[in-house]
Amino acid sequence: xxxxxxxxxxxxxxxxxxxxxxxxxxxxxxxxxxxxxxxxxxxxxxxxxxxxxxxxxxxxxxxxxxxxxxxxxxxxxxxxxxxxxxxxxxxxxxxxxxxxxxxxxxxxxxxxxxxxxxxxxxxxxxxxxxxxxxxxxxxxxxxxxxxxxxxxxxxxxxxxxxxxxxxxxxxxxxxxxxxxxxxxxxxxxxxxxxxxxxxxxxxxxxxxxxxxxxxxxxxxxxxxxxxxxxxxxxxx
Numbered sequence: 001x002x003x004x005x006x007x008x009x010x011x012x013x014x015x016x017x018x019x020x021x022x023x024x025x026x027x028x029x030x031x032x033x034x035x036x037x038x039x040x041x042x043x044x045x046x047x048x049x050x051x052x053x054x055x056x057x058x059x060x061x062x063x064x065x066x067x068x069x070x071x072x073x074x075x076x077x078x079x080x081x082x083x084x085x086x087x088x089x090x091x092x093x094x095x096x097x098x099x100x101x102x103x104x105x106x107x108x109x110x111x112x113x114x115x116x117x118x119x120x121x122x123x124x125x126x127x128x129x130x131x132x133x134x135x136x137x138x139x140x141x142x143x144x145x146x147x148x149x150x151x152x153x154x155x156x157x158x159x160x161x162x163x164x165x166x167x168x169x170x171x172x173x174x175x176x177x178x179x180x181x182x183x184x185x186x187x188x189x190x191x192x193x194x195x196x197x198x199x200x201x202x203x204x205x206x207x208x209x210x211x212x213x214x215x216x217x218x219x220x221x222x223x224x225x226x227x228x229x230x231x232x233x234x235x236x
Contacts, residue, residue: 004196024046026063037198068164089167095151128156128159155190207231213231
């Protein structure tokens, strides 16, 4: 079976005036179907740029990116938008819920972009909210929900399309410790159900919930085989 994510000698270069910045400098990595990986590294190490490339939010300057066996680096903007909608779910530190929509309507949005009939959109959105224990709040707008509840709605929105991958960028950064534990338990349940999960984090306790940790340094993958038990020595 092909890896769900395969980056091959990926480079991303930015120009800042006369200076060339190599955000990614020859990154090669693989994430297998059903894996739960964390991406860590110091600020400026390339982890966020890697997340943007993996999420088809940015294009590599060079190299290949195969998502579920397809070289998405060669796709045009419209094709990339379709890939993001169909194959990738996103969870961010800031929940990015639309304030004028209730929880159900927020979760229905990705299905509307896919032009799914309204009745089916509602059914699937209700099921996704039930999956994250938010079926009782589906008529509430974001300002009526706690931070943890908003993140659960955001996770429901991310998984409602049945994506191949869930990408989470600092998903617990705005949450207290109790809510963080609840969200991480939910991630574990989603992964146990077969969803491939990649989490970018600077928090060791978040990374320790993953099965494998990718350590970025100077735009490269310095370590691709760290286990949670290894993390203490790396951070020391």
